Amino acid sequence: MTRGLGWETTYQPMDKVFPYDRYEGIKIHDWDKWEDPFRLTMDAYWKYQGEKEKKLYAVIEAFAQNNGQLGVSDARYLNALKLFIQGVTPLEYYAHRGFTHPGRHFSGEGARVAAQMQAIDELRHFQTETHALSHYNKYFNGMHNSNQWFDRVWYLSVPKSFFEDALTAGPFEFLTSISFAFEYVLTNLLFVPFMSGAAHNGDLSTVTFGFSAQSDEARHMTLGLECIKFMLEQDPANVPIVQGWIDKWFWRGYRVLTLVAMMQDYMLPKRVMSWKEAWEMYGEASGGALFKDLARYGIREPKGWQQAIKEKDHISHQAWNVFYNYCGAAAMHTWVPTDEELDWLSQKYPDSFDRLYRPRLLHYREQQQQGKRFHNATLPMLCTICQVPMTSTEPDDPTKICFRESDYLGDKYHFCSDGCKDVFDGEPKKYIQSWLPVHQIYQGNCFKADVDPTAEGFNPLAAVLDWYGIEQGKDNGEFEGSVDQKNFADWSGREAPAGEPAPLPATRT
Amino acid sequence: MTLRTLAPYDFPAKDVVGNFPAPLLYLCWEDHNLFCSPVCIPAAPDTPFAALAEAILPGIYGAHPDFARIDWSAVEWFKSGQPWQPDPGATLAGNGLKHKDVLRFRTPGLQGLQGSFS
Numbered sequence: 001m002t003r004g005l006g007w008e009t010t011y012q013p014m015d016k017v018f019p020y021d022r023y024e025g026i027k028i029h030d031w032d033k034w035e036d037p038f039r040l041t042m043d044a045y046w047k048y049q050g051e052k053e054k055k056l057y058a059v060i061e062a063f064a065q066n067n068g069q070l071g072v073s074d075a076r077y078l079n080a081l082k083l084f085i086q087g088v089t090p091l092e093y094y095a096h097r098g099f100t101h102p103g104r105h106f107s108g109e110g111a112r113v114a115a116q117m118q119a120i121d122e123l124r125h126f127q128t129e130t131h132a133l134s135h136y137n138k139y140f141n142g143m144h145n146s147n148q149w150f151d152r153v154w155y156l157s158v159p160k161s162f163f164e165d166a167l168t169a170g171p172f173e174f175l176t177s178i179s180f181a182f183e184y185v186l187t188n189l190l191f192v193p194f195m196s197g198a199a200h201n202g203d204l205s206t207v208t209f210g211f212s213a214q215s216d217e218a219r220h221m222t223l224g225l226e227c228i229k230f231m232l233e234q235d236p237a238n239v240p241i242v243q244g245w246i247d248k249w250f251w252r253g254y255r256v257l258t259l260v261a262m263m264q265d266y267m268l269p270k271r272v273m274s275w276k277e278a279w280e281m282y283g284e285a286s287g288g289a290l291f292k293d294l295a296r297y298g299i300r301e302p303k304g305w306q307q308a309i310k311e312k313d314h315i316s317h318q319a320w321n322v323f324y325n326y327c328g329a330a331a332m333h334t335w336v337p338t339d340e341e342l343d344w345l346s347q348k349y350p351d352s353f354d355r356l357y358r359p360r361l362l363h364y365r366e367q368q369q370q371g372k373r374f375h376n377a378t379l380p381m382l383c384t385i386c387q388v389p390m391t392s393t394e395p396d397d398p399t400k401i402c403f404r405e406s407d408y409l410g411d412k413y414h415f416c417s418d419g420c421k422d423v424f425d426g427e428p429k430k431y432i433q434s435w436l437p438v439h440q441i442y443q444g445n446c447f448k449a450d451v452d453p454t455a456e457g458f459n460p461l462a463a464v465l466d467w468y469g470i471e472q473g474k475d476n477g478e479f480e481g482s483v484d485q486k487n488f489a490d491w492s493g494r495e496a497p498a499g500e501p502a503p504l505p506a507t508r509t
Numbered sequence: 510m511t512l513r514t515l516a517p518y519d520f521p522a523k524d525v526v527g528n529f530p531a532p533l534l535y536l537c538w539e540d541h542n543l544f545c546s547p548v549c550i551p552a553a554p555d556t557p558f559a560a561l562a563e564a565i566l567p568g569i570y571g572a573h574p575d576f577a578r579i580d581w582s583a584v585e586w587f588k589s590g591q592p593w594q595p596d597p598g599a600t601l602a603g604n605g606l607k608h609k610d611v612l613r614f615r616t617p618g619l620q621g622l623q624g625s626f627s
Contacts, residue, residue, distance in 0.1 A: 023515050170513065321545040360543050360627035374543075378569045381535045381547040381611075389546035399626040401537055401547060403590055403611060411522060412609040414535065427512040432522035438549050443528050 001036050006109030018107040024170040026242075027235040031108030034230055037222035038117050045117065049124070052212045056128060059208040064135045073201040073269040075140075075488035076479055080197055080267040081133055081206065082142035082332040087159045087259060088190070089129040090150040094163040095122035098178060102171035111230075114223050115171075118179075121216045132209035139491075140484050142331045145469040149331055152446070153468050154437035155259075155323070157387045161434065162256045166249075168430070173245050175227040181249035184224030185290065187217060188282035189257050193264040193272065200270040232297040239298045248426065250302035251419035255386035262319035265345065266337065274348035275316040284309060304419040310395045313352040317345075318391040321357075324364065325376035326389075329461060331470045333479035336365040356398060373478050377461075379438045384413045384431055385420035392416040408432065524609070532608035534601070536561075538570055539615040543627040547611065554602035558595050575619040587613040 009017045021028070040048070062068075072078065099119035106112045137143040150156045166177040182190075195210035197203075231238045261275035273281075291301040320334070327334040337345065342361065345353045367374050380389035394402045404421040406413050408428045415421040424431045440446050444453065447463045465472050474483050489495050512518060526532050530551050537547035548569055556565075562581050570576050586593045589611055595604050606612075621627040 019515070024513050318542075318545065321542070325545045356542075356625055356627070359622045359625040363543070363622050363627070372572075374572060376544060376548075378548040378550065380545065381537075381549045391542075391546040393542075399540060399542070401539075401542070403537075403547075403613075405589060405611070409522070411525060412607075412611075414609070414611060429512050429518055429520070432524075433520050435523060439524050439529075439533070442530070442533065442549075442551050444530075 001039055001041070002110040002113045003032065005113060006107075014107060018105055020101075020105040020171055021107050024172045024241070026172040026231055026238050028108065028231075029234055031110065033233065034108050034110040035226055036110050037114055037226045038219050040117075048215070052215070053128075056208055056212040057131070060131055060135065060205055063205045063208075068204050069136050069139050070488075070492040071202040071204070074494070075484050076267065076333070076335060077197075077201045077203065077269050078136060078140050078484060078488075079142065079332045079334075079479070080194070080201075080263050081136055081203070083259060083263055083267070084194055084206075085129070085133045085137075085143050086146045086149050086153075086331060087156055088194070089126060089133070090147060090156075091159055091163050092122050092126035092129060094167060095178060096120075096126060098122075098163070098167050098174055101167075102174060105171050111227070114226075115175075118220060118223060121220070125213055125216065128209050128212060132205045135205060139487065141471065141474045141482075142333070142484075144475075145331070148469045152437075153329075153331065153470070154326075155330060157435065157437050158259065159256055161385075161387050162252050165252065165430070172227075172231060175224075176231075176242060176245040177249040177252070179220065179224035180228045181224075181246065182253050183217070183220040184228075185250060185287055186253045186257060186283075187221065188286070189278055190260055191217065192282065193260050193275075193278060196272040197264060197268045200272050201268055228294070229297075232294075232299065236298070243299055244426070246299065247303040247419075248423050251304040251417075252386065252423065254304060254308055255383075255388060255416075255420070258315050258319045258388060261316035262323065265316035265348075266320045266334075271341075271344060274345075276312045276348060279308065279312045303422065304417070307395045307417065307419065311392070313349050314356075314393060314398045317349075317353065317357040318393070319388075321360070322380070322389050322391050325374070326380070328375045328477055329465065329468075329470075331468075331475040333477060333482050333484065335479035336361050336368065352398065368478070368480065379441060381414065382436050382438050383416035383420050384434050384436065385415055385423045387434070387436060388416060390414070390416050526608035529608075532601075532606075534606065535609070535611040536566070536569065537611070537613040538566075538573075539613050540620045540626045541570070541573055541575065543573060543621065544570065547613075552601055552606075554606075555600045557598070557600055558604050559597040562597075573621075575616065575621065578619060579616050580618075583617050585615040585617065587615070 008014060015022065038045075096119050099115045099122060103112055103115035103119050106115065133143060150160055166174050169177065191210070195207065198206035198210065228242065231242050264272065264278065265275050287305070288301075291299065323330060323332070324334045342358055346358065349357075364374055382389055390401060390403070392402045394400045402417055404415040404418060406415070406421060406424055406428070409432075411432075413424055413431070415424060437446070441460075441464055446467050447453065448467050451463050452458070453460070453463070462472060465476070470476055479485055531553045532551070533549055534552040535547050535549050538544060550565070552565075567576065586595055590613070593612070
């Protein structure tokens with residue numbers, strides 16, 4: 001459908017008009033072999049999207065008029081939405097920016113048009129997610145400053161650095177990283193937990209956003225698969241380049257999904273499925289079939305695939321512990337799950353939970369009951385690539401933190417895994433520029449301009465939170481006793497069952 | 510997979526030692542994953558190594574019930590994963606510690622809450 005929308009330029013040579021589509025080494029001999037993934041005229045596209053918008057905004061309006069925010073399972077669920085608006089929604093905007101670049105710079109008009117249409121879809125997602133969640137922002141904390149938090153706050157550098165790595169790559173790598181690895185291979189591991197989580201927890205606003213995005217996502221998946229097949233079919237020399245990108249971007253995308261794993265195992269009062277189950281279904285089964293299919297091109301499964309399988313019993317619990325340790329500096333709450341929830345976790349993770357993770361959660365509960373709720377007061381070591389605190393363990397020993405390092409031009413760099421180390425070693429010039437939140441705090445770059453760290457009584461955490469724009473005592477900290485908890489209980493007339501410590505026994509033995 | 514660029518590409522490393530008030534040191538207490546990850550602290554090079562156990566580590570790890578039980582004479586140290594013998598009388602620099610070095614210490618017999626490595 002897009003054939004004939006482009007032309008061979010005569011006013012300037014083609015490679016001056018399109019300077020970006022050869023430097024990555026990908027060889028395209030015949031752009032006419034590109035099959036349009038979106039078989040829509042612009043006017044059909046506007047029509048379908050317009051119809052979806054009418055429905056979406058009608059539902060959001062009804063949700064608001066009906067005080068839908070009081071219909072969620074309990075106030076802890078809101079923290080899943082905080083994670084979403086802070087860490088996922090900004091990525092939609094980055095995707096919008098990201099697709100506009102290949103939307104200009106592929107010399108094939110079919111690929112340009114597809115990228116342009118996706119760029120519009122992604123801006124739409126940024127807008128519709130913001131609207132769907134804005135209603136909650138009127139009533140609850142942890143959502144009011146998400147765009148600034150995305151640029152500054154420590155845990156949000158995980159999604160931010162991921163996407164900036166893609167944005168600063170060339171157009172073919174960008175499509176491999178986002179269209180293929182993220183929007184095809186990994187998409188269900190992001191979308192299903194949040195959208196099913198919303199459905200199971202009474203969140204009509206997010207559910208309706210999910211429905212309105214589904215047909216967009218179906219198109220995006222088609223683009224992802226088309227771009228990968230197109231590159232692989234155009235020239236055998238493309239295969240090793242694409243394989244390298246698949247290895248890098250599966251790993252980077254998977255590490256970002258650590259946050260989703262934690263969300264679905266810990267933040268949904270009405271749980272849908274465990275991370276382990278989701279990974280087995282959407283990762284191992286679907287992904288396994290996909291890579292079998294791609295084998296005919298000479299593509300194998302991504303390098304980190306087996307490690308992701310080994311880690312499926314662990315990453316969600318390890319990630320929750322990061323946020324439990326550091327929620328004093330986060331724009332969301334954490335808590336110890338109820339006994340019923342601990343039992344669900346035992347049942348879903350029979351090989352790991354009771355042995356490695358339940359004891360510390362019970363210890364946390366005990367400490368909280370004694371008024372000594374644990375907070376980690378020392379900044380964590382971060383992985384230079386994925387920027388997650390170094391909580392990952394050795395693939396074959398989940399009791400031991402995994403350390404990897406590289407030396408480059410006289411300096412040491414540290415990583416959580418072989419996968420992240422490989423990314424660094426492949427392109428060190430890029431990653432020595434990583435803006436690591438912990439290091440930036442120590443460099444003094446995370447205070448407002450008028451702050452004097454040498455002044456009497458200087459409180460570095462308070463100063464950093466101020467620079468972050470996180471409101472101490474409202475956005476951060478323990479859920480139990482939070483403003484959100486109290487307000488939800490007062491307004492809905494329902495007590496949040498969660499986080500309430502079990503009473504101490506009447507007598508101690 | 511070397512970085513492919515359209516033009517010369519050389520940008521300064523963000524985390525060179527000169528950008529910090531003191532060289533960074535990463536510390537990890539093995540088998541105590543209640544602390545979700547190793548920590549990162551700026552540590553002046555003239556800090557006596559003994560100050561780690563006496564003044565610095567208690568502030569970081571003191572909340573754990575195992576900390577009071579540590580037998581410091583039995584602690585095993587590792588630098589970049591290799592067994593390492595610190596000289597407690599020397600400074601961090603005197604012990605050869607450099608910017609962004611990573612130290613791990615193992616406390617034999619202490620493996621966290623009910624032996625759960627937390």
